[in-house]
Amino acid sequence: MPIPAPTAPAPTAEFYARAMQAAGEALGFSPPTPAETPEARAAAERLMGHEVASLETIAAIAALQPASTLVFREASVITGVVATLLLKAEAEPTLRAGEFDGLEPADAFLGRPSDPVTLYYLWGIAGSTKVGSTSVMQLSRRLRYDVLADLTSYALAATPVGRHVGVTQLGFAPVRYEGDALLVSLPTARRQAA
16 A cells, blocks of 8 residues: 655745735835834725725734735726735635624735645735726736735625626635625636646
């Protein structure tokens, strides 16, 4: 009987955060400065049409995951936001049940730099101009189909347009029932290899 080959450990949150930041930089994104964080939060809240995480929560998560919020600027004004949480496997049952709190994510679920991660949560994407929106979608596709392609992704669509974009452009499908705003996208690396 052959001995099974050992499986490689999942890459860490730090590995993915560096790759996310590099992908963002290639498209003109970077983390907001502390002075810009309120503007980035306000833009996301306005464009997504609902409450988003507090400034304190955004800052605390950015300390753990520096690429959790990336912004795009035009003439020094934030016109695009891509926010992504890297999560440990333990978060999946809560995500699938629709009980994940995006306003105050449980600390136990967040990947710290040395933690292996198998999931990510699309915390929010928004663009306020044509260039900003196009850039947001370019980065979102690069994350889904390249940088984070081996991770399962979850999202809670804030708007019907957001749900449509998730399903048609980012490979998401409803989790619990047809038309569900809670969406999942299985690892795209496996789908592309199949």
